[in-house]
Amino acid sequence: MEKAKFTFIDLFSGIGGFRMALENNGGECLHFSEISTDAVTAYCANSNEPIEKNLGDITKIKELPQHNILTAGVPCQSWSIAGRNLGFDDDRGQLWNDTIFLLNQSKPDAFIFENVKGLVDPRNKKALSYILDRIKEAGYFSNYYVLNSFDYGVPQNRIRIYIIGFKDKEFADKFKLPKPLDKKIKLADILSDFNAGSDLQKIIETENEMPRDLFGEIITQKSMSLSTSNGLNDYFLFNDLRNGHSTIHSWDILVTTERQKKICYLLLKNRRKSAYGDLDGNPLSLGHFQGLDKTITAKELDELVELKILKKEYYTFKINKSKIEELSADESFLLSLCEDNILVMDKLKMNRDLKIKKISISKTILPLIEKGILISNEERYDFKNTKISTGLYGVNRIFLPTSNIFPTLVASDTNDFVTTKIIYAKNEEDHKMQFVEKVYKKENYRRITKEEACMIQGFPKDYILPENRARWMKLVGNSVSVPVIEMLGKAILDTGIFNNKKEIKFDRPKIHNMPTYEINSQLMEMTAVKNASR
Numbered sequence: 001m002e003k004a005k006f007t008f009i010d011l012f013s014g015i016g017g018f019r020m021a022l023e024n025n026g027g028e029c030l031h032f033s034e035i036s037t038d039a040v041t042a043y044c045a046n047s048n049e050p051i052e053k054n055l056g057d058i059t060k061i062k063e064l065p066q067h068n069i070l071t072a073g074v075p076c077q078s079w080s081i082a083g084r085n086l087g088f089d090d091d092r093g094q095l096w097n098d099t100i101f102l103l104n105q106s107k108p109d110a111f112i113f114e115n116v117k118g119l120v121d122p123r124n125k126k127a128l129s130y131i132l133d134r135i136k137e138a139g140y141f142s143n144y145y146v147l148n149s150f151d152y153g154v155p156q157n158r159i160r161i162y163i164i165g166f167k168d169k170e171f172a173d174k175f176k177l178p179k180p181l182d183k184k185i186k187l188a189d190i191l192s193d194f195n196a197g198s199d200l201q202k203i204i205e206t207e208n209e210m211p212r213d214l215f216g217e218i219i220t221q222k223s224m225s226l227s228t229s230n231g232l233n234d235y236f237l238f239n240d241l242r243n244g245h246s247t248i249h250s251w252d253i254l255v256t257t258e259r260q261k262k263i264c265y266l267l268l269k270n271r272r273k274s275a276y277g278d279l280d281g282n283p284l285s286l287g288h289f290q291g292l293d294k295t296i297t298a299k300e301l302d303e304l305v306e307l308k309i310l311k312k313e314y315y316t317f318k319i320n321k322s323k324i325e326e327l328s329a330d331e332s333f334l335l336s337l338c339e340d341n342i343l344v345m346d347k348l349k350m351n352r353d354l355k356i357k358k359i360s361i362s363k364t365i366l367p368l369i370e371k372g373i374l375i376s377n378e379e380r381y382d383f384k385n386t387k388i389s390t391g392l393y394g395v396n397r398i399f400l401p402t403s404n405i406f407p408t409l410v411a412s413d414t415n416d417f418v419t420t421k422i423i424y425a426k427n428e429e430d431h432k433m434q435f436v437e438k439v440y441k442k443e444n445y446r447r448i449t450k451e452e453a454c455m456i457q458g459f460p461k462d463y464i465l466p467e468n469r470a471r472w473m474k475l476v477g478n479s480v481s482v483p484v485i486e487m488l489g490k491a492i493l494d495t496g497i498f499n500n501k502k503e504i505k506f507d508r509p510k511i512h513n514m515p516t517y518e519i520n521s522q523l524m525e526m527t528a529v530k531n532a533s534r
Helices: 017-023 037-047 091-106 122-137 169-174 197-208 258-270 286-292 298-306 329-335 345-349 352-356 361-370 428-440 450-456 469-477 482-493 516-533
Strands: 006-011 027-033 069-072 110-116 141-148 159-166 235-238 310-319 342-344 374-383 397-399 416-418
Touching: 006 017, 006 091, 017 027, 017 037, 017 069, 017 482, 037 469, 069 091, 069 482, 091 122, 110 482, 122 141, 122 159, 141 169, 159 169, 159 482, 235 428, 258 286, 258 298, 258 374, 286 298, 286 374, 298 310, 298 374, 310 345, 310 361, 329 352, 329 361, 342 345, 345 361, 361 374, 397 428, 450 469
Parallel strands: 006 027, 006 069, 069 110, 397 416
Antiparallel strands: 110 159, 141 159, 235 397, 310 342, 310 374
C-alpha cells in the first residue's frame, strides 16, 4: 500500500465528498466531524471507517490532532440566496467562528473551506471580510475562488465559493487554480434510460436546417438558458413571472381564451415596474389594469381568479385604533410599522426586522383582520403562483437530454425533472408546441434517480445512501462536488507543500458524540440493500 502523502481532518464532513477527493490525491483521513446520523452512517459505510473516528459536534471539539490539511463545508443556510439572508444574525453563521478557532488551534499546513456563492454577494461583504480577517489573524495566507462544478467534471450548475489558505506564504504564492476542463460531462451521459444512438444525429440534421444570418449564426431570440442546442433552450421553465421561448405559463396549460391570455401577459409585462410598488414584482389594482387597457373589467379579472391563474390579495390596510385592546408582541410590532395610520404590504415584505424576529406577516395580519383592527383599504390582483422555484402544478423545470447541465442539487429537493425525449424543432414556436404535446401532456418526464444524483455530484453511482428519497436527496444536496475538491487538492499538492515533509505522528483522541448503536444499525441496513442490488 502506497504511503499517504499527507493527512487531513474532515469537518462538517457530510457523506464524504472531501474525503473521497483527498484520498484520490493520496491523503489519509485522521478524523471527521458530523452530527447528522444519516450522514455519519453513509460516511462510515462508504469509507469503512469506524464510528470512533467521528469527532461529533464541532462546537464541543476543544482541539484537533496535528494534521496537514483541514477541510470544512461550513453549513451554508446563513448565506444562501434561498435562505433568509441574515448572515451572522443567524446562529448558524457562528459555526464559522468554531471552524476558524480549530484552524488556529491545530495549525495545519493548508485548508479548504467551501460555502455557497451567496457569501460573496455584496450584502454579505462585511461577513466575508470578517471571515478572511479571522483567517489572517490565525496566521494564514488565503484567497477565495468562485467556481462552477460544471467546469470541473460534473453535469451540474453548482456555483460555490472555495477559500484556500496556506500557513506559509511561499506555497500560497505558488498556488494556481487549474483551468476548466475542455471536455464537459453532459446530462445525457448520466441518464440511465437514455440511448443516444441516432437521436443525436437527428439533432445535428435539425441544426443544419435552422435559419441562419449572413455570418452563419442561428437566428433566435436571446437565450435564457445556460445550455442551448440549435439556438433553442435545453430546458423548459414553468412559471408565470418570466417570459421566454421555453417558458410554460399556466395559461399555456389551462384552457384559456386569447383575451385571458392577453390580460395575463399585460400583468406579466407590468408587474415589475416601479410605478406599481417597491418590490421586484407587484400586484396591480383594477384601476392599474384599466390604466393599461380601459376595457378590462373586474369580472374578467375575477374569472382568472376562479381559474386559479390570478389571486386577489389585500395590499393596504387602515388601522381602526378603537378596536385595539390586548395585542401579542408580534401584533404590536407589526402595527408599529404603519405610516399615517396605513399599513402597506410591500413595506412589510421588505422589513428586515420582521425577518430577524421571525414574525410571519400572514399569520400575524389574519387575527388583526378578524379582530377588526385592520380594515382592507385596497385590493390588488397578482399571479397565484408567485414563487419561481416552486414552478407550476408541481413542476419547476424539465430538462431535455441535450442539456449540458442539471440545476444545483439542494437538500430539500426541487421540482426539477428530466425527459429522455428529444425535440427536433425548427423554430421557437414549434419547440414549445412539441414540448407541451409530446413531453408535458403525455407525462414523459421524471425525477432524477439516486444513482443519477450521485453521479451529478461526482460520486460513484452505487454510493451507499438511504433508500428514502427525502433522506438521500438531503445528503447529496448538502455535499460538495467531488471532482472540484479533487482538483483543488491536486493544486495544493502541486505547490510542493508536502515535498520532503516529515511524517506526522499523532494521537487519535477518543471523542464522538453520536449514538453508536443507531449508526451501526443503519450501516447494516444500507450495506444489505447495496449487496442485494448487485
